[in-house]
Amino acid sequence: MPPVQQADIHYPTDLWLFNETREALEEIIVVFHEPHIGINKKPRTYRNNARRDYLNIDKQKRKSAKKIRKGIGRQLRYIKRDLKVVKDLSTKNTLTLLNKRQYRNLLVCREIYQQQSMMYRNRVHKAEDRIVSLPFIRPIVRGKSGADVEFGAKLAISIVNGYSFMEYLSFNAFNEGKSLIQSIENYHQRFGYYPKVVIADKIYRNRENIKFCKSLGIRLCGPPLGRPTKNAELLKKQKNEQRMDAKNRNSVEAVFGEGKRFYGLGRIMARLRETSESVIAMQLLVMNLGRRLRILLWLFFKRHFNLIKLAI
Numbered sequence: 001m002p003p004v005q006q007a008d009i010h011y012p013t014d015l016w017l018f019n020e021t022r023e024a025l026e027e028i029i030v031v032f033h034e035p036h037i038g039i040n041k042k043p044r045t046y047r048n049n050a051r052r053d054y055l056n057i058d059k060q061k062r063k064s065a066k067k068i069r070k071g072i073g074r075q076l077r078y079i080k081r082d083l084k085v086v087k088d089l090s091t092k093n094t095l096t097l098l099n100k101r102q103y104r105n106l107l108v109c110r111e112i113y114q115q116q117s118m119m120y121r122n123r124v125h126k127a128e129d130r131i132v133s134l135p136f137i138r139p140i141v142r143g144k145s146g147a148d149v150e151f152g153a154k155l156a157i158s159i160v161n162g163y164s165f166m167e168y169l170s171f172n173a174f175n176e177g178k179s180l181i182q183s184i185e186n187y188h189q190r191f192g193y194y195p196k197v198v199i200a201d202k203i204y205r206n207r208e209n210i211k212f213c214k215s216l217g218i219r220l221c222g223p224p225l226g227r228p229t230k231n232a233e234l235l236k237k238q239k240n241e242q243r244m245d246a247k248n249r250n251s252v253e254a255v256f257g258e259g260k261r262f263y264g265l266g267r268i269m270a271r272l273r274e275t276s277e278s279v280i281a282m283q284l285l286v287m288n289l290g291r292r293l294r295i296l297l298w299l300f301f302k303r304h305f306n307l308i309k310l311a312i
Contacts (some may be wrong), residue, residue, distance in 0.1 A: 011217045015068070016114065017132065018075035019054045021112050023049070024105040025082035031097055034087035043085045050078040072120055080115050129172065152268060153276060158183050159252045163258075164191070165283060171273065177203045181212050194218060199249050221245035255287070263287055 026045055029173040031043050057063060057071040086106065086178060095103060115127040156176050167183040168174070180200065188194050198204075198213060199221045213220040222242065229235050260266030263283045270276040 014072055015054060015058055015075065017112065018072065018079060018116070019051070019058075021109045022050055022075065022079055022082060024087060024102075025079065025109055028098065028102055028106055029082065029085055029089065031102065032086065032093050035093060035097070043089070045082055045085065046078060050075065053078075069120075072116070076113070076117055076120060079109070080117075083110065083113060153280060155280060156183070157255075157284070158187065159255055160187070160191075160195075162251070162255075162291050164255055164284045166284055169277060169280065175203075176201075177206050177209065180204045182211045184212070184216075184218070197221065199245050199247075199252070221249075259283060259287055 020115050026047055029043065029045060033040075037040055039218065053071065053074050057067055060067070098106065112131050119125060119127055153169055153171050154173060154176075155166065156179050158165045158167050165186070167186060168176075168179045180198070184198065194216050195218060197219045202222060205220060205222045205225070207225070210220055210225065222245070229238070235280060235290045265280065268276050268279055
């Protein structure tokens, strides 16, 4: 399963997200009101009351579901009022007063309000493409014991002779089994020929991928679909191949761990989508350069050691 490159964000809760959304809208209201200072009175936003209501619940160690729902309802009303104020002020001003970040936040705030109000009315906790952080972060359910849900970009990579290649990157959850065909075509574009063997997770072994690999003479690791064969020799051969493939795939999992522990892929500090993608790509490049350096050092010391042996 492709790893998630977790972003360095506050663990998202609905109340925290509402507070961030409200503060972003208040900043936009201030920008829109600046040309009218001394002419028109600034619209009331009740920011002090909203901040107080948020902290009264957020600082409690134990929050009941009833209190959380009551707090969410209040924050939704504050955000609804701010959005109405922004709409009224936008008719008197142009959106060019906003910079790129503020305009993006305005669009995201509207989407957050629509999603959260829908969940509040229907008493559900799911929404399509649910936004959990103001810029672009989405929740990705992993089902792991340490972290059931992770927040960041989901990355699919391929390993060729120890070198890592980015195949697919998305901040939304995706079925990685659908990316295999494109990964094989990318391999053909890079090296000019198709691979003989592809070692991948079980999720990649669907009928479409198996049919594609078979048409190109590529062996896709793993047991064949259907019931096991009754031929003892063939079954033994398949099990040996699966055992060797599992050993080879362990090195792939080691690359994921190395990238997260030593190269910063476990905590992406960038704040924008574009810079986050650039950071991930640069970390993979550094990992490949590190491997190349280790190979060169090994060759150098091996040659140097052989020369010493000859001299002795």
